[in-house]
Amino acid sequence: MTVVVMHHAAGETPADVIRVLAGAGLASRAVPLADGADPTADLGGVEGLILLGGSGSAGADGGVDGGTGGGAGLVRAALAAEVPVLALGTGTRLLVRAAGAAMGAGSGPVAGLPALELTPAADSDPLFAGGARPSPGLHPARDPLELPAGAVLPAACDGYPEQAFRIGAGAWGIRFLPAPPGHALDPWAEELVGRFATLVTARAEHTATRAFFTRRADAWEERFAHQTPAYEAAVARLRLEPGGRAVDLGCGTGRAMPALRTQVGPRGHVLGVDLTPAMLASAARHGRTRHGHLVAADCTRLPLAGACVHGIFSAGVLDHLPDPYAALREWARVTAADGVLILFHPSGRAECAARHGRALDPGDLLAEHNLRPALQTSGWRLDEYEDAGGHFLARAVPLARPGALRP
Incomplete structure (x- = not known):
């Protein structure tokens, strides 16, 4: 079972994420998206996607580091086939763009904002249910965000509710996590990636079927x-x-x-x-x-x-x-x-x-x-x-x- 890890930092590999996936028995394939690289939208042999951001600020078009960014075709294919997707930090920009939503330019996470809390929706969420509340050291994002209709919010804070969201049955965006490369996973983030790996494994048989028939439907x-x-x-x-x-x-x-x-x-x-x-x-x-x-x-x-x-x-x-x-x-x-x-x-x-x-x-x-x-x-x-x-x-x-x- 393979998880594709897409990231925007040239020359760096998301070692922390790959380590957690390997510990869960999952293979991974890192796909750097620097210089406008755009991987094929073929999901054959892919059981999950992880989308990571870069160290720069976001452009108004939802790209990373002011560029248009690639990979949207692969993410759209994953959304259509319900292949599990996890987007961290500015990687959420690629997810919302692929889902047809919009995210404006913002100044990024800042300290001194209200505490992050799990919402009642987290209790029944396939990824968040049974998990701990976010680490106190994690601070909410304050970027303007528009989500698709029906998106679920398992984590929020006063004044900035869209801190974590789920689109459809299996795509999550976690905005308040600084994503590797460039940042180590904090314990809460590492636990989250581990739960995502477990979910990918549990859904693998159905994922392959949906991916096969979605592109032929x-x-x-x-x-x-x-x-x-x-x-x-x-x-x-x-x-x-x-x-x-x-x-x-x-x-x-x-x-x-x-x-x-x-x-x-x-x-x-x-x-x-x-x-x-x-x-x-x-x-x-x-x-x-x-x-x-x-x-x-x-x-x-x-x-x-x-x-x-x-x-x-x-x-x-x-x-x-x-x-x-x-x-x-x-x-x-x-x-x-x-x-x-x-x-x-x-x-x-x-x-x-x-x-x-x-x-x-x-x-x-x-x-x-x-x-x-x-x-x-x-x-x-x-x-x-x-x-x-x-x-x-x-x-x-x-x-x-x-x-x-x-x-």
Whole structure:
């Protein structure tokens, strides 16, 4: 797992930050942004970003040392994909600029201002919760600041409330910390960077998924539109009754949702669940909200009550999850006794393997000799199994529940 550390001091490496990351088992890549350097916006293999400032004052354009600064493209990509970001000191200028906010010129931190305090929002903040109050030796910043709508403030002081902020689910700016290079991390800052490293590790699997699909979301619907008839045929195998409740797990752009709506009718309910906000935004642009609701969620921890779903449709998701058994158990938890699960892919296993230049793997979870016991131990009974040249489909019903649908 790698964290990119972007800094504006030529010839210096942020040794303190790199040391803390290494202590948490994270690799790091220092990217100096002097002389207008602008790293690529590719997030492949990147699990987190840390943005550090320089020793100079800020220019009115939000750059550092009066320059325009680089890296905004990479930070914007991280914000879109919810890759964790931590900005310290004047590094917050790059974060707010990438987020489309504005920061005016100011004189920087000064002594003698009111004490920094954690706000009530810190109690539930993923980075600040459980942490100590800022060190007494840290002084608030007094630069003018405009934050995006919905930004959360976990630390503030009288007269200057925007001392620490969170944008979205995973980008933090800490304005009152003098950032290395040029400054050593004080104990509170070192603890904060350590907590950020722990958060990066905990979110790494989801970060990789979001980064992969975020950069593909805009073209996804057009690229795979030809598969719509295959999706419709697969959804028909659910055989749901009008008025039922159906969930498309890992829905992407929601290609299955119109067919699910047709099956459950106007009185039924359709939910599209995906981990990547950019995919859900694309689904909305393509009108999927006419057919059901879209929810950003982890499909292994569904925000649903038990036994409330009549049909689950999952295309190409199960064998990419870190713990497919846990996913199958969760899907069984939310499925009613007469419910149905469809696992689908618009290509057969052999076709998929050939397309990627590899042989069929006997350990593949979707091979029938592996999938049947995996379902059995997770609360399902395999009802139908097809691994054809043009598609893969497995249909399962809840195990040992009376009234389950039959083919």
